[in-house]
Amino acid sequence: MIDPEDARRALLARRRELVDLSAMARDARSVVSLDQQSVGRLSRMDALQGxxxxxxxxxxxxxxxxxxDAAVHRIDxxxxxxxxxxxEEIAQGRLEADPAASLCIACAT
Known part of the structure; x- marks a missing residue:
């Protein structure tokens, strides 16, 4: 069985990474300007797609x-x-591949 504290460390490290990525991508999610004078139609379409x-x-x-967060709660x-x-117990290999897994492979399929 995977050590819950090792899993907690891996989960919290991944959580920090996701929060940092979210902060870095904040501008990319912002509203696209409707000013056709400053941005051409195709550039605006690209911006909307982005x-x-x-x-x-x-x-x-x-x-x-x-x-x-749910996995950390289960650890607690x-x-x-x-x-x-x-x-039933989730296979160690599954938890190593995805520490946040909540279902065994049989139930996941």
Whole structure:
């Protein structure tokens, strides 16, 4: 079984990384200017596409942060490594690959 404190360190390190990435990408998610005089139509379309991609990446980061927070909560509760669906132990390899995993491979599929 993976050591819960090792998992906590890995989860918190990943959490810090995601928060830092979110802060760096804040400008890319901001509203695109409607001023056609300063930005041409194609440039504005590129900016809108970039904004949409940045917003999608942020949604993925938020979802991963929620999974990380839930995993840290399970560590605190003493239930880390137990499948939330069937209660069986999650395989060590699965937890090593994804410390935030909440389901065993059988329940995940």
């Amino acid at each position: 904004q949409a991609m940045a917003q999608a990446s942020e949604r993925q980061r938020v979802a991963e942060l929620a999974r990380i 509760a003493g239930t880390y490594g137990d499948c939330l669906s069937c209660g």
